[in-house]
Amino acid sequence: MTPIYSSPMKVGVIGCGNVGSILAERQKSFKIVAAYDSIPERVAAFSDKYGAKPFSDIDAFLQEPLDIVVEVASINAVKDLAEKVLLAGRDLILLSVGALADDAFRKELLTTAKQLHRRIHIPSGAIMGLDNVRVGKISRVDKLFLKTTKPSRSLNSNESVFKCLFAGKARDCVALYPKNTNVAISLSLACGREADVELWVDPKAEQNMHEIFFEGEFGDAYIRIRNLPAPENPATSYLAALSVLSLLESLDSPLVIGA
Template sequence: MEAASVLAVREYAPKVLENGKNILILSVGALSDSYFRKALLEKARKSGKKIHIPSGAIMGLDNLKVGQISRIDSVLLKTTKSPQSLGMQVATRTLVFNGKANECIKQFPKNINVSVALALAVDHDVDVELWADPEVDRNIHDIHVFGEFGEVSIRVVNQPSPDNPATSYLAALSVLSLLKNLDNPLVIGS
């Protein structure tokens, strides 16, 4: 299980797969590099192993995988965080990034892994708005997806982890849920 950094994924994930082990990746931002992602997926295929990506700090990824088989027209992720968590100071709510997920993760590799997880789930470019707001004490993720299936809006307001305030509690719970269900004979969700 990786819970270190994008750089750690790039260095160690290929070796884990080459040694015949499955891997769970939390720093999913590493997979925004399409060349690295394709190479890693090829290693997984050759070794017969799996790369597990937990839902992390957002919900609904299992349902949003319909984008892999049905047309998605647009995906927008609006994330609001405290300025301190982004390593900046602002006096009022400020838009600090507006663009695609694969560009946002380059600028904020520790803060917006959810955008890459979302892009992988829907198999579509994700438009990202990243806001710094001195009035918030929790991370807020608003997801809007429009496609052939209809539309969906999801809002997640995360509690910080009691053990590490820089991490969402939901992200930790999603890892535990994934691990708990790896050998469960009853599979719920897509």
């Protein structure tokens, strides 16, 4: 049988920022052959450093012989470009998951993917537990609650006291804090039920923390994730970049665990 992907896998990256650079630094069994960014200087610098072919034109980028496209850019990039990626016949890894909070957009995208036999992969990002939260789609769930606590600098906040900035449904939190709650949408989509969310600012905190409370027919679970910044880039959750890297490294493996 013909292998699904080339060896090494040819990857195109949309977004030459923090996460994109970590992927490029750490590529092993895949090769980033093309890069696209809306800021020409960013893509030029990325290309000089990592050898990927630079693009400022998405159509030209998608004409490259890519096995898969990785979006590590923004919610707007997903809204503007994800369908084009699928229509070009490429699978897609998508990190700016907040874009999928828009029901109409998500349904249209999934319809396109299904019609074209393409797949959209959502990495675990800055949290853990997306694998087993899927039981929510086939059994009763009584509670899915995400409490995110971040230092003031992560939220560009001037708050001097520990304070709840938001309490409500996942999609409303994403609308107000698009960069900070992608994981709330990942959890909701994995479980098939919209997560309840609280977002807290803690001026004394040093790192981002996510706590997941999950209860249902199966029993209950509590997962706490404390994210350290990437060693080479303090602006990014290391786990989020690692989750994309580990997904890319495992896509071609004959053994699929917990995914």
